[in-house]
Amino acid sequence: SAGLATTRIGTSIICLKETESTNQVAFRMAEEGAAEGTVVIADAQSAGKGRLGRIWLSPPGVNLYCSVVLRPAIAPMAACQLTFLSVVAVARTIESCTALTPQIKWPNDILINGKKVAGLLNEMNAETEKVNFVVLGIGVNLNLDMSSISESLLRHPATSLLEQGGAEVDRLAFTRALLVELDRLYDVFLREGEGPVRAEWLERSAIKGRNVKVSQGEREFVGMVQGVDSFGALLVQLSDGKVETVLSGDVALI
Numbered sequence: 001s002a003g004l005a006t007t008r009i010g011t012s013i014i015c016l017k018e019t020e021s022t023n024q025v026a027f028r029m030a031e032e033g034a035a036e037g038t039v040v041i042a043d044a045q046s047a048g049k050g051r052l053g054r055i056w057l058s059p060p061g062v063n064l065y066c067s068v069v070l071r072p073a074i075a076p077m078a079a080c081q082l083t084f085l086s087v088v089a090v091a092r093t094i095e096s097c098t099a100l101t102p103q104i105k106w107p108n109d110i111l112i113n114g115k116k117v118a119g120l121l122n123e124m125n126a127e128t129e130k131v132n133f134v135v136l137g138i139g140v141n142l143n144l145d146m147s148s149i150s151e152s153l154l155r156h157p158a159t160s161l162l163e164q165g166g167a168e169v170d171r172l173a174f175t176r177a178l179l180v181e182l183d184r185l186y187d188v189f190l191r192e193g194e195g196p197v198r199a200e201w202l203e204r205s206a207i208k209g210r211n212v213k214v215s216q217g218e219r220e221f222v223g224m225v226q227g228v229d230s231f232g233a234l235l236v237q238l239s240d241g242k243v244e245t246v247l248s249g250d251v252a253l254i
């Protein structure tokens with residue numbers, strides 16, 4: 001485990017020069033029986049996957065692209081709870097490696113000064129009753145020179161830790177710190193359930209009690225965020241007092 005002080009994550013670490021997508025490689029390895037804690041890291045991705053079928057820009061050398069295989073004994077419904085893990089791990093790591101303050105945007109974006117700096121994509125292989133494995137995909141813009149990226153390629157305003165902090169981030173140190181945080185959080189998750197990690201997620205996301213506009217395709221509504229349920233859905237209270245459970249969509253503070 002390359003001297004990592006972890007118990008589960010990083011039992012084996014595969015580093016690739018370039019691949020289509022670390023999620024894809026990790027998924028295939030997991031299908032072939034790769035152990036829990038297997039990590040796949042690439043220097044560049046030729047077809048990095050984002051949420052909703054989008055592309056994740058993955059130029060070589062500057063960013064972190066990694067995927068982690070987990071095999072928790074949980075039901076498929078509960079697998080979305082693992083998103084809290086990667087979000088909180090990335091937020092903690094940004095804080096420990098830089099002087100920056102990350103914000104969490106539901107469901108799984110990490111922003112700095114309102115611009116996206118990291119993205120997470122979990123993919124699951126499950127049967128009706130149980131999860132076989134989950135791949136946690138994590139992409140963090142570390143030293144990306146934003147002026148090299150055409151705005152038209154970006155769906156949302158994006159940034160990098162370099163752009164925000166004005167200093168290069170040591171990629172190896174960041175990666176190690178991230179894997180250590182993930183290992184700690186996963187340990188808490190297995191011992192105590194999703195509660196503690198969700199609580200930290202909620203505290204960091206700073207949306208509790210805030211008014212938001214929710215867009216779900218054609219449908220839009222406003223309300224006040226009450227919290228997030230154990231399945232990761234946002235609970236939004238409407239003006240008539242009813243509470244909507246928001247499983248997907250875009251949420252903006254108003």
Ligand code: BTN
Pocket residue numbers: 020021022023024045047048049050051052054056064065066067118119120121137138139140
């Ligand atoms: C998003 O749309 O916000 C999610 C982006 C996830 C990107 C990471 S980079 C490492 C891993 N491999 C992929 O192909 N995607 C994830």
